[in-house]
Amino acid sequence: MKLKKNNIDEKQLKKRLTGSILTGIIFVAVVIFGFRAIRSSERIEDTPYALRHSFEWNQKIWAKISSSKNLSVKKPRPKKGTAPRQNGDIGLQSLADSKNYSVEVISGNKSFKLPIAAFHAADKVDYSTDFRCIEGWSEEMSYAGMRFSDFMKFYDIGKKPDGSYYAYVGLETPDKEYYVSIDMESMLHPQTVLAYEMNEAPLSLANGAPLRLMIPVKYGIKNLKRIGKIFFSDTRPRDYWAERGYDWYAGF
Amino acid sequence: MIITEKHSRILRYTHWINVVFLSLMVWSGILIYWANDAYFKIPDPIAEKLSLQYKLAEGLSWHFFIMWGFLINGLVYLAYQIFSGEWRELAPRLGTFKDAVLVTLHDLHLRKSAPPMHGKFNAAQKLAYCGVILMAFGSIVTGIAIYKPVTMGWLTALLGGYEAARLEHFILMIGFILFVIVHILQVIKAGWNNFRAMIAGYEIEKK
Structure with missing residues (x-):
């Protein structure tokens, strides 16, 4: 949605941008840390913990929403x-x-x-x-x-x-x-x-x-x-x- | 100073989260594709350098995990578009198709003037962003068709069968890659004021 705003203080904007960039840095850090954490987590049958559980959850969810009677x-x-x-x-x-x-x-x-x-x-x-x-x-x-x-x-x-x-x-x-x-x-x-x-x-x-x-x-x-x-x-x-x-x- | 609030917080968040999920989907998808490179062979030196070889199990495990993130983030984005009324910024009108051609010609320096903008996106952007939303939908549908070709057999058949659905899924992935390349080039060309809007939300109109 386009909203025009007049009389904006430049300092205020700088502050806002700094805040957003910081949020961005935290976001990137969380993504990298999360990816590595999943990858290096305890392996169940040669698959990282979260991914192995995701396999099992997928199967359970699918069993709920579909019929296994199909040929x-x-x-x-x-x-x-x-x-x-x-x-x-x-x-x-x-x-x-x-x-x-x-x-x-x-x-x-x-x-x-x-x-x-x-x-x-x-x-x-x-x-x-x-x-x-x-x-x-x-x-x-x-x-x-x-x-x-x-x-x-x-x-x-x-x-x-x-x-x-x-x-x-x-x-x-x-x-x-x-x-x-x-x-x-x-x-x-x-x-x-x-x-x-x-x-x-x-x-x-x-x-x-x-x-x-x-x-x-x-x-x-x-x-x-x-x-x-x-x-x-x-x-x-x-x-x-x-x-x-x-x-x-x-x-x- | 005059600014416009260009991209809302939720729009920016879903955009950047999608960058992560889409990248992971493409990466894990290529790991899967490598195991049976039916459409073209990824040259060995490249595959080796990017460590894409013999990672089918890893690719599958990530693909079927991240798909949830990709789906849910997409639904949040879509719900926002619908309920905020923001979809009007994207919805093409009759003139949009013609204007999109003119914008493209202008961007390629084949035409001097660009058609006037209606809203925050130009006509080519509108079509590209609508298209990429449809592509995401297509990826999910073709993905389900190859993920569950028996329980969802009707869908697989509708898409032309298992092999066809796999090819469609692959073509859509190539489409995403092409979209991203053009998107990044355009963002570089548009400059910092435009890019900052996707970080902080605002665009400076007048100092």
Whole structure:
């Protein structure tokens, strides 16, 4: 708003300017000090305290204002047999013995090993949608396998004696070099699948044969390749990239 | 001495706070962009010098923290504009578009006279400042679309999909950088009396 003022004393103006400049200096100091304080504060899983908490708050706020029931939007199916983009080979160093491969499952007192055939025998579900990497790229991919919620129902796992779900699902590669943990809500999402096919071809070793997790409501880092172990827990199991400074939730 | 009260306190505060938040958003955004430099490659010597390499996690953590500051400060600014009636200083009129061209020509020394000012900003300023507010809005919307492409899938689709929204978000960032460059040049050109108004609020009309 433009306000004209007459008969202003020059001294008064000087004083005002000095005051404003001082405020400015304090402002700059606060910004620099604040930035440094956040940066050098105690680190939780390789992220400064405030920023790690901000990750968690963002997730809580988002859960309040949005519905987690949405599906990741359907995309045209890539040409059959197209090699899906592959990124990262942590946990894939040991060779998978496909003949005797089995997945270890632990839920409460239950503990058993499942051969890959068990997953093939189940109802097959099939989706085609965006696969999004936290680095920033995305690619349309189709995948097929056993829906994770079907898997839980079929083997009657994932629930505690009182009938409520465990809060987290943990997954690990056979060599335990790569591991993720995911909230139960995202694991129960209909598009979350224990996949043995991508782009209508059997999984390649680089893409996690013989069985991998496909969870399009999460960044690629959560889509663990070559599942060696699936387990349920109420305390958050370790997570490879969360330990290295990334948002644990990493979901859309 | 005659002065005009050009920029109110709240306007100056939100302006300078925005300088900080926008800078941090651009900085952390570039850290994120470097991890998948899909549109153009930042030359290695530059990236190394500015230490932009392998900082995706750090970029994400700052981006999703500072975004709140950027948003809230923007809302305070917007609320002030609306409730104080100050928006009238920015709102373009029919003649503003033509005048903005004339002002630009004048600034580029291609025209002798500048069109008369209506209010505290000239026509080119009005358009630039309205534009930058719209850009901030666009950044937030495209940002949400790539932040939550499933729960906000309808928005992502509306913007042309995930990849398109990411490109739009990036273009807006480039737009901010260009705006800031021109803005700083213009402030230097306009001189101390004008710049002081953004520090202390007043402009001296007549000694």
